[in-house]
Amino acid sequence: MNFSRLLKTTSALTSRWLCSGRFQSTSAAAQKLVDVSVDSKTGVSIVSLNRKPVNSLSLELFKEFCGVMDDLESEKVRGMILKSSCDNVFSSGLDITELYPHPDEDRFHAFWLWFQETWIKLYGSSFPTVAFINGHAPAGGCVLAISCEYRIMLPYYKIGLNEAPVGIVAPDWVVNSLKSVLASRKAEQLLTSGRLLDTQEAFDIGLIDKIVNNEEEALARSEEFFSTFDNVPKLARALTKQQVRKNEISKLIKNRSNDAKLFLNHILRPETQKIIGSYFKSLKDRKK
Numbered sequence: 001m002n003f004s005r006l007l008k009t010t011s012a013l014t015s016r017w018l019c020s021g022r023f024q025s026t027s028a029a030a031q032k033l034v035d036v037s038v039d040s041k042t043g044v045s046i047v048s049l050n051r052k053p054v055n056s057l058s059l060e061l062f063k064e065f066c067g068v069m070d071d072l073e074s075e076k077v078r079g080m081i082l083k084s085s086c087d088n089v090f091s092s093g094l095d096i097t098e099l100y101p102h103p104d105e106d107r108f109h110a111f112w113l114w115f116q117e118t119w120i121k122l123y124g125s126s127f128p129t130v131a132f133i134n135g136h137a138p139a140g141g142c143v144l145a146i147s148c149e150y151r152i153m154l155p156y157y158k159i160g161l162n163e164a165p166v167g168i169v170a171p172d173w174v175v176n177s178l179k180s181v182l183a184s185r186k187a188e189q190l191l192t193s194g195r196l197l198d199t200q201e202a203f204d205i206g207l208i209d210k211i212v213n214n215e216e217e218a219l220a221r222s223e224e225f226f227s228t229f230d231n232v233p234k235l236a237r238a239l240t241k242q243q244v245r246k247n248e249i250s251k252l253i254k255n256r257s258n259d260a261k262l263f264l265n266h267i268l269r270p271e272t273q274k275i276i277g278s279y280f281k282s283l284k285d286r287k288k
């Protein structure tokens with residue numbers, strides 16, 4: 001099966017979950033969780049995550065984001081910049097309330113499939129993608145950033161995959177996304193320590209590509225990146241990118257339901273619930 005068909009194909013079970021209207025947000029029409037605008041100078045789409053206060057990633061946000069990605073694919077956009085509308089936070093990662101306390105199993109299954117779907121669409125997009133990391137990007141926030149092709153970050157924020165210290169093992173598609181950006185040894189060090197790096201450290205190890213001081217500079221640096229493809233036929237570029245990324249994506253597509261079940265079993269374990277519970281409490285207590 002060719003890769004474009006594979007991208008559209010998913011198991012019957014997965015399709016049932018993704019297409020079902022369950023877990024529809026009642027306020028979806030009232031509040032947009034993902035905003036899209038077009039930079040009139042460059043024709044590039046700017047996609048802003050807009051789930052205040054910290055862009056924690058919920059099932060509803062993933063669904064909306066996937067819809068936006070489908071639109072951008074069919075409009076054959078020149079490129080996309082992913083950023084945040086929240087002050088100081090790009091994304092705080094998965095919404096912990098989707099994981100704790102003891103999530104409803106059906107909702108969690110759907111949540112995980114939509115997380116996978118988001119990764120598949122972003123990591124496998126045909127058009128060039130830039131993450132403008134205009135705030136902290138821990139855990140799932142970092143996953144979004146490393147799924148893009150190029151990363152531009154403002155100074156003095158933190159980025160990394162901090163799952164291990166809270167007793168959670170990142171799935172292999174997350175690990176492999178990191179290994180597509182960093183050498184295996186650096187990726188292992190970052191994952192096993194769960195350390196969050198500041199902007200300068202992230203630049204020094206190659207986790208991000210550019211440091212900028214403001215949005216104007218970010219747009220200029222993004223444009224430099226996008227214009228490197230101006231003389232490359234769009235289809236050839238897209239197929240080449242997918243050629244590089246297809247093994248990881250195909251592996252997940254064939255294993256989606258199992259990946260969701262494994263993660264659900266892990267999350268439901270009393271020890272895991274306890275660790276996430278104390279972590280969440282410490283997050284809330286920090287401000288007291």
Ligand SMILES: CC/C=C\C/C=C\C/C=C\C/C=C/C(=O)SCCNC(=O)CCNC(=O)[C@H](O)C(C)(C)COP(=O)(O)OP(=O)(O)OC[C@H]1O[C@@H](n2cnc3c(N)ncnc32)[C@H](O)[C@@H]1OP(=O)(O)O
Pocket residue numbers: 053054056057088089091092093094095096097099136138139140141143162163166168169170171174276279283284287
């Ligand atoms: C716990 C790990 C569990 C599972 C790992 C699962 C899977 C592994 C595979 C995939 C990778 C993805 C994993 C994840 O993404 S798990 C989420 C991990 N996220 C974090 O550890 C970040 C936590 N947040 C922060 O460190 C700070 O909030 C942040 C630096 C982002 C911003 O700080 P700031 O001071 O600006 O805001 P706060 O006052 O801390 O937050 C405002 C408000 O929002 C609540 N909050 C923050 N983050 C989350 C979140 N991820 N989910 C739900 N709620 C969140 C925070 O508690 C505050 O609430 P309140 O006090 O009620 O106002």
